[in-house]
Amino acid sequence: MEPIKDLIKRLADRYGRERSSLLPILQGVVEQEKYLSEYSMTEIARELNLPAADVFGTATFYSFLENEKMGRYIIRLCKTITCSMKGENQILLTIQDLLKIKVGETTPDGNFSLLQTNCLGFCHKAPAMLINKEVYNELTPEKVREILTSYINSNGGGKENVNNTSS
Amino acid sequence: MVEEKKMSTTHLLKRADFIFKSDNDWKDVLKKSLSRKANELINELISSELKGRGGAGFPTGLKWKITSEIDSDEKYVICNADEGEPGTFKDREILSRVPFKVLTAIAVCGHVTKAKKGFIYLRGEYFFLKEGLEKAILEFETFCKTIGFDFSISIFMGSGAYICGEETALFESMEGKRGEPRNKPPFPSSCGYLNKPTVINNVETLAHTYTIFKYGAKRFYDLGVQFSRGTKLFSVSGDTPKPGIYELELGMSLADFVEEFGDDDTKAVQVGGASGFLVPRKRFAETTIGFQGKLVGISLPTGGSMMLFNSSRSMFNVLDNYLNFFAEESCGQCTPCRVGCQQLLRGIKAVKRGEKNAGYLDKLLKLAETMTYTAKCGLGQSVANSFSSIVENFREEMIY
Ligand SMILES: Cc1cc2nc3c(=O)[nH]c(=O)nc-3n(C[C@H](O)[C@H](O)[C@H](O)COP(=O)(O)O)c2cc1C
Ligand code: SF4
Ligand code: FES
Numbered sequence: 001m002e003p004i005k006d007l008i009k010r011l012a013d014r015y016g017r018e019r020s021s022l023l024p025i026l027q028g029v030v031e032q033e034k035y036l037s038e039y040s041m042t043e044i045a046r047e048l049n050l051p052a053a054d055v056f057g058t059a060t061f062y063s064f065l066e067n068e069k070m071g072r073y074i075i076r077l078c079k080t081i082t083c084s085m086k087g088e089n090q091i092l093l094t095i096q097d098l099l100k101i102k103v104g105e106t107t108p109d110g111n112f113s114l115l116q117t118n119c120l121g122f123c124h125k126a127p128a129m130l131i132n133k134e135v136y137n138e139l140t141p142e143k144v145r146e147i148l149t150s151y152i153n154s155n156g157g158g159k160e161n162v163n164n165t166s167s
Numbered sequence: 168m169v170e171e172k173k174m175s176t177t178h179l180l181k182r183a184d185f186i187f188k189s190d191n192d193w194k195d196v197l198k199k200s201l202s203r204k205a206n207e208l209i210n211e212l213i214s215s216e217l218k219g220r221g222g223a224g225f226p227t228g229l230k231w232k233i234t235s236e237i238d239s240d241e242k243y244v245i246c247n248a249d250e251g252e253p254g255t256f257k258d259r260e261i262l263s264r265v266p267f268k269v270l271t272a273i274a275v276c277g278h279v280t281k282a283k284k285g286f287i288y289l290r291g292e293y294f295f296l297k298e299g300l301e302k303a304i305l306e307f308e309t310f311c312k313t314i315g316f317d318f319s320i321s322i323f324m325g326s327g328a329y330i331c332g333e334e335t336a337l338f339e340s341m342e343g344k345r346g347e348p349r350n351k352p353p354f355p356s357s358c359g360y361l362n363k364p365t366v367i368n369n370v371e372t373l374a375h376t377y378t379i380f381k382y383g384a385k386r387f388y389d390l391g392v393q394f395s396r397g398t399k400l401f402s403v404s405g406d407t408p409k410p411g412i413y414e415l416e417l418g419m420s421l422a423d424f425v426e427e428f429g430d431d432d433t434k435a436v437q438v439g440g441a442s443g444f445l446v447p448r449k450r451f452a453e454t455t456i457g458f459q460g461k462l463v464g465i466s467l468p469t470g471g472s473m474m475l476f477n478s479s480r481s482m483f484n485v486l487d488n489y490l491n492f493f494a495e496e497s498c499g500q501c502t503p504c505r506v507g508c509q510q511l512l513r514g515i516k517a518v519k520r521g522e523k524n525a526g527y528l529d530k531l532l533k534l535a536e537t538m539t540y541t542a543k544c545g546l547g548q549s550v551a552n553s554f555s556s557i558v559e560n561f562r563e564e565m566i567y
Contacts, residue, residue: 020361022343027291027324054344061345061498064291064327080253081441081488082404082474118329118492119253120292123474124403124410133294 004040007032012047022048022058026065034074035066063117071106071113073151076130079116082123087140091127092116094141098148111152180423181416183390183398185378186261186268186371192381193267194310197274200380201316205235205279212376215384216396221247221332221369222442222470222545224458227376230366233356235280237364242282244273245360245367248289249325249332252440253492254472257400257412258370262289262296265374266303270320272373274311275380276366277318285320286360288337291327329496333544334359334367336498347500348544371400371471392418395457399471405437406430406477421446421454424473432477435560440472441489442549445482445556482561483519489553490515497546504547507538511554518565525566528558 002010011028015021025048029040036059045052059065066074075095079088096102099112106113122128125137129144136147200208212228219225234242246269250258262269273285289296304320311318323341325331331340335349338360359365368376375397379387387397395417404410407428415424425433435447438456446454476485494508514531517523535551542548558565 019343020341023326023340024324027326058343058345061347062326062328079488080492081485082254084484084488085405085480117292117327118496119251119255121250121256121259121290123254123256123405124412126404130292135292135295 001032004029004033004037005043008040008043008047017048019048019050019054022050022055023062026055026059026062030065034070034072035068037069069106072111073131074113074115076115076117076120078118078120078122078126078128080119080123082119083127086126088127090141091129091139091144094144095148098145112148180419180427183414183416185398186374186400186414187264190265190267190271190377193271193307193377196377196381197271197310198314200271200275201278201314205281208275208279208380209235211379211384215379215387216394217372217375217379217387218395218458219369220371220375220399220471222252222439227368227372230356230368231276231279234282234364234366237357239364241361241363242280243360243363243365244276244280244282244285245337245365246273246285246287246370246373247332247334247337247367248287248293248370249329249337250290250293250370250470251329251332251496252442252470252472253489254402254404254437254440254474255470256402256404257471259293259296260412261370261374261400262287262293262300266300267307268374268377269370270303270307272368272376272380273320274307274316274318275376276368276373278316280364280366282364282366283318285318286323286341287320288323288325288331288341290325290332294324297322297324328498329492330498330544330546333546336544337367338365345498347498348546350543369470390416392455392457399456401471401473403428403473403475405474406433406480407475415456417457419456420452421456422451424456425451425475428473429475430477432479433475434478434480435476435482437472437474437476437485437553439552440470440474441492441553442546443472444552445485445560447560482557482564483515486515486554486557486565487512489557490550493546493550498544501541501543501547503538503541504543504550507534507542507547508550510534511550515558515565525562528562528565532558 011025015024041055041059042052045055099107101107101114103114103116120128122137127139128137209228209232217227248258328346330336331346333348334355336346340346355365355367357364391397398414399417401413401415408430435445437445490512494512497504497508499505511531518527535554539548539551
């Protein structure tokens with residue numbers, strides 16, 4: 001992994017050092033690190049010549065810009081109305097049971113974090129979830145077990161998209 | 168008002184197929200449109216009576232006209248692809264199936280307003296669309312160069328905040344700030360992204376302008392009903408045997424809609440997502456889907472979200488889910504909304520648990536109404552839509 005300082009510099013070279021470059025830079029750091037540490041935010045502030053408070057203020061506003069250390073795979077299960085009507089709770093229980101973590105927690109090996117989120121725009125194929133940037137929908141307990149198992153088996157060594165039905 | 172009501176007729180549910188018709192003629196549509204004067208194109212949009220499909224229903228031709236008339240060396244065109252309203256999923260489908268329609272429309276808007284730069288603000292949840300869109304943009308920009316039209320388009324990714332779909336919050340977000348809505352006026356037409364004149368349109372609105380530029384205003388105007396011209400994409404979900412995306416003419420009655428999409432047990436339909444209205448069965452027949460007159464029992468199709476609920480559903484759970492959504496997605500900037508959402512949520516739970524008596528619901532209804540007048544932006548102002556329509560129509564389900 002690229003050292004954070006170099007990463008931030010590279011992102012700033014690419015997106016620019018104006019305030020309007022801040023979100024793409026924050027997103028770029030989260031893409032690699034999975035969260036924004038105080039150190040990252042302070043570094044970004046320095047690189048863009050912004051008050052650290054402004055960077056913290058923006059960073060803490062957005063739900064996809066995590067401020068705590070997250071697992072390599074972040075599961076975001078939709079809990080909005082249609083998903084909740086179509087068995088989201090069963091899916092949640094299945095994930096919790098399989099990974100032995102609750103909402104907001106990360107597995108001890110640092111591989112998975114479990115979060116809930118609002119409508120993903122797949123209500124016609126509810127229930128739906130994101131794992132990092134991949135969408136999985138029309139979930140059933142069996143299907144979600146299969147998906148997670150393949151993530152566990154791949155053990156980070158390459159293929160992340162299994163059974164992706166994002167359309 | 169009476170006049171208007173009399174004139175707006177309802178019609179039967181009619182399917183249409185404009186939006187998803189292939190976009191492979193985009194080069195012709197683009198060249199033809201760029202060869203026309205700004206005024207002609209604006210008049211075409213105005214006579215089509217196209218209204219924004221992102222929620223507020225503002226006339227699109229007028230929006231482009233205002234920005235075109237402002238003198239500024241820097242202007243922007245922004246396509247709002249933040250699509251976060253619960254139950255809405257049609258903009259994603261447009262961007263993945265006919266992206267060139269949207270790109271063409273953004274560029275034609277640039278031609279009309281003399282903007283040189285366009286953006287697509289894409290919600291973070293739709294990251295998987297980014298790569299395909301970037302490829303389309305590259306092809307599009309290359310073609311623009313070959314015909315000597317100076318225009319570029321970039322994608323700006325959101326990061327999981329529903330409020331950033333509100334246009335001024337979206338600008339703040341693009342400017343690297345918290346997505347907190349601004350006071351209006353000034354409006355985006357004169358003071359938008361980086362405080363420059365900005366046209367911001369919903370993905371679907373832009374796709375409709377493509378249809379209008381291709382076939383002429385009349386083709387569009389002839390569809391739909393008075394005040395609600397043309398077609399609209401509807402995102403249908405919930406208790407329905409055929410969830411999905413459907414293009415329908417505006418102006419159908421909700422009864423016909425339910426006849427087509429219901430499961431023979433539909434007890435209520437939420438029109439317009441969490442920020443829209445709940446319509447109970449007894450009002451299906453008198454409710455028309457269109458833009459005119461909420462007050463005469465006609466509903467507004469915010470993003471075209473249509474959620475059906477059958478008799479197995481608890482409307483308390485539905486309202487509880489919506490209020491949780493609002494409480495989480497409120498930007499927290501103004502007190503009526505920040506505190507109001509929490510109070511409404513706590514309030515209905517207390518009534519349900521029997522800690523407060525049923526009369527407390529009336530206090531909550533007043534609070535919701537107050538939010539309509541005092542909240543700073545459309546989020547807080549629209550909480551009362553679903554709150555009041557659910558509590559008033561399903562009061563007993565709130566209590567027992
Ligand atoms: C809380 C809130 C969320 C909104 N979300 C969206 C959205 O996701 N997409 C959208 O096009 N418009 C959204 N809008 C409406 C926009 O502010 C704006 O009116 C619209 O993009 C204008 O485009 P149109 O004239 O083509 O409809 C939202 C408004 C509010 C108040
Ligand atoms: S109404 Fe709600 S979302 Fe809108 S500005 Fe106020 S707190 Fe923010
Ligand atoms: S409610 Fe879950 S995807 Fe829309």
